[in-house]
Amino acid sequence: MTNQRTAPKSSLSRRNFLLKTATGGAALAASSVSSGLERNPVSPSFEGKITPRKPFILTTWDFGPKANELGFPILSSGGSALDAVEAAINYVELLPDEYWVGYGGVPNEIGETTLDAMILWGPTHDVGAVGCLKRVKKAISVARQVMEKTQHSLIVGGDATRFAVRMGFKETSLTNAVSQARWEEWAAKGEQSDAFAPEPFKEDTLNGHDTVGSIALDKAGNLCVGCSTNGREFKIPGRVGDSPIAGAGAYGDQDVGGAVATGNGDVMMRFMPTYHAVELMRQGVSPENACKAAIKRITDRGYKFGGGMAAIRIDGEHGGAQAGWEDEGFSYSIQTKNVATKFPIS
Numbered sequence: 102m103t104n105q106r107t108a109p110k111s112s113l114s115r116r117n118f119l120l121k122t123a124t125g126g127a128a129l130a131a132s133s134v135s136s137g138l139e140r141n142p143v144s145p146s147f148e149g150k151i152t153p154r155k156p157f158i159l160t161t162w163d164f165g166p167k168a169n170e171l172g173f174p175i176l177s178s179g180g181s182a183l184d185a186v187e188a189a190i191n192y193v194e195l196l197p198d199e200y201w202v203g204y205g206g207v208p209n210e211i212g213e214t215t216l217d218a219m220i221l222w223g224p225t226h227d228v229g230a231v232g233c234l235k236r237v238k239k240a241i242s243v244a245r246q247v248m249e250k251t252q253h254s255l256i257v258g259g260d261a262t263r264f265a266v267r268m269g270f271k272e273t274s275l276t277n278a279v280s281q282a283r284w285e286e287w288a289a290k291g292e293q294s295d296a297f298a299p300e301p302f303k304e305d306t307l308n309g310h311d312t313v314g315s316i317a318l319d320k321a322g323n324l325c326v327g328c329s330t331n332g333r334e335f336k337i338p339g340r341v342g343d344s345p346i347a348g349a350g351a352y353g354d355q356d357v358g359g360a361v362a363t364g365n366g367d368v369m370m371r372f373m374p375t376y377h378a379v380e381l382m383r384q385g386v387s388p389e390n391a392c393k394a395a396i397k398r399i400t401d402r403g404y405k406f407g408g409g410m411a412a413i414r415i416d417g418e419h420g421g422a423q424a425g426w427e428d429e430g431f432s433y434s435i436q437t438k439n440v441a442t443k444f445p446i447s
């Protein structure tokens with residue numbers, strides 16, 4: 102028995118229907134362009150006009166320079182951007198005193214630390230991600246396994262842990278003395294997660310949060326983008342933020358460049374800001390203005406949130422923007438030679 106059905110020759114398959122409608126849509130868009138009715142004509146595509154130059158690695162926040170120092174030698178010795186991003190992010194994930202990324206930090210409402218991470222490989226536009234990963238330290242490496250060993254793009258929760266163990270990762274507690282003490286202090290107050298508060302239209306009251314984002318281009322001109330976080334403090338168990346969502350926490354396009362985001366992911370993921378920024382760069386908007394526009398899209402809707410973005414084109418042009426973080430010290434660092442340069446965003 103076969104489950105293949107032969108469609109009558111005259112019938113319009115769903116695929117053909119979609120193709121026809123898409124073509125119709127394109128024709129419609131083209132005619133409205135020539136009618137001069139559009140208010141904001143899309144600038145001519147910049148794609149194809151951007152040529153990859155020398156290898157670079159960009160990493161966000163204060164851990165950026167050190168992370169780049171580990172990633173850049175991989176690039177300068179002819180290694181892949183994928184290995185460079187993984188090495189840079191692993192460095193931050195395994196820092197013993199880093200509370201916001203990796204183990205030993207940001208417990209959820211019931212005192213457990215869980216991790217979100219994703220990686221995107223430019224040449225194939227393949228993505229791997231984990232959300233709410235428990236009891237495994239190197240979230241970005243598990244995300245890489247999702248990308249390389251499976252057809253899936255995102256695996257979550259206890260099943261992500263099971264997948265990691267199946268791929269050979271060690272299961273271990275993500276709690277340390279700092280995260281335990283911080284959670285006990287908070288739990289003693291008998292509060293519930295601040296995620297039950299009203300949406301942040303007046304002010305962003307949420308507890309601490311942070312993410313490492315990294316973008317690299319290798320000598321072969323291949324782009325890789327990744328990010329990793331343990332989300333926001335005292336989140337509701339099961340919460341997955343923006344970081345493992347392609348286009349939200351991070352995004353890249355092999356022909357254009359990449360963007361990474363950090364901040365209130367519960368708000369930011371509603372707007373796909375990194376996708377937005379990369380698409381604007383494709384149209385010729387500078388990385389800085391692309392980040393500003395992506396953030397403005399969120400604030401224009403009335404949200405008061407804290408967040409930052411950094412973006413870099415494959416030709417090395419870069420920029421960033423932030424909202425509500427004038428005094429947070431958000432920065433990104435870039436390394437193209439021996440030393441990383443830090444770019445504060447205020």
Ligand code: SD4
Nearest residue numbers: 310311312332342364366
């Ligand atoms: C999240 N965006 O899970 C992350 C946290 C973060 O700066 O980046 N904070 O919401």
